[in-house]
Amino acid sequence: MKEAMIGSDMGVTLVGGGEIGVDDIPLALGHAPLLVAVDGGANAALASGQEIHAVVGDFDSLTPEDRARIPADRLLRIAEQDSTDFEKALNSVRAPVILAVGFLGGRLDHQFAAFNVLARFPDTHCILIGETEIVLHLPRxxxxxxxxxxxxxxxxxxxxxxxxxxxxxxxxxxxxxxxxxxxxxxxxxxxxxxxxxxxxxLAILPRRSMAAAITALAASRPHAIAGQSGAPLPARA
Structure with missing residues (x-):
């Protein structure tokens, strides 16, 4: 799989193709203003009216109509089928915090797959945002x-x-x-x-504790990641 292609020192909001509440994307962007769509999540990202900095995935759920609305240099296709699109996205993003909407609710197998990915990326500070709860992997x-x-x-x-x-x-x-x-x-x-x-x-906490959880994760990682910026980085093979 390719190494990281997107970096942000402001935090990244991932938008997946699952259930997304009307306030989910604005809530996440208030804390993590760089928006990255995950495959079919581009539909909700486009509908939100926010700028999409990149789309990551194998594009099996990205419609031709949505694809045509996104600049080609922001389409980061990873064709292999051995990982989920959520895993592809976490492999492609480096940020102090990643807030993920559209990964909870809906199909149970998709939710369990997301939990599995969180467990396999223990050093990535990612918070899944659901209707009433958030889910994160606990640092040490x-x-x-x-x-x-x-x-x-x-x-x-x-x-x-x-x-x-x-x-x-x-x-x-x-x-x-x-x-x-x-x-x-x-x-x-x-x-x-x-x-x-x-x-x-994994910890499952009330949704209203998200800001406190972001602060806590930042405190658990005292040193910022070097070489980050607020814009997508070019893809590297």
Whole structure:
């Protein structure tokens, strides 16, 4: 697969082809103003009236009509079929935070595929935005300002252990696994800190905590990525 083709120090909004609420794209762009459509997500991106900086994917869902409306140098086609379009997009983007709309809701297999990709890109700060919740892969340590009573669900995509502060039911001493104990329906007592001993743990938080989650992810990565800009970078073989 090609190396990164798009870089932004402002954050990137990915628009997929799944369910997208009327406020989803404006909400994401308010925090991550560079818009990248993922294959058939170009339809919703075009309908939003926002500038599309690039379209990434194998283009099996990109209609000829939509393709004709996008400058050719912004069409980044990756033809191989061994990865999903979401994976192609994460492989093609480097940014301090990536906000992804159109990947939750709708078909369950597409949602599980998105969770799988999050787990395989543990160092990529990507947040999936749904109708009422957000989903992110937890870094090794994250402190996020939540409200008392907020639902905090932890779902392991691999065997993982860790520690927590600020959860009603701490995870200290627990072994979490997708085919064993999971950590759904926990509650925040206020600010929550979670440390993990390895990758693979997804957090599901209330949608209204997105800004706090973005701030927390930024704090977990003290050094900015070098060589980024606010415009697409040319494709490299």
């Amino acid at each position: 340590a994250l402190s996020v300002a939540l409200q008392e009573g907020d639902v905090v669900s932890l779902f392991p995509m691999a065997a993982v252990t860790g520690r927590s502060e600020g959860l009603k039911w701490p995870i200290d001493g627990l072994s979490l696994a997708p085919d064993g104990r999971i950590g759904t329906s926990n509650q925040a007592l206020g600010e929550v800190r979670i440390e993990t001993d390895g990758p693979g743990l």
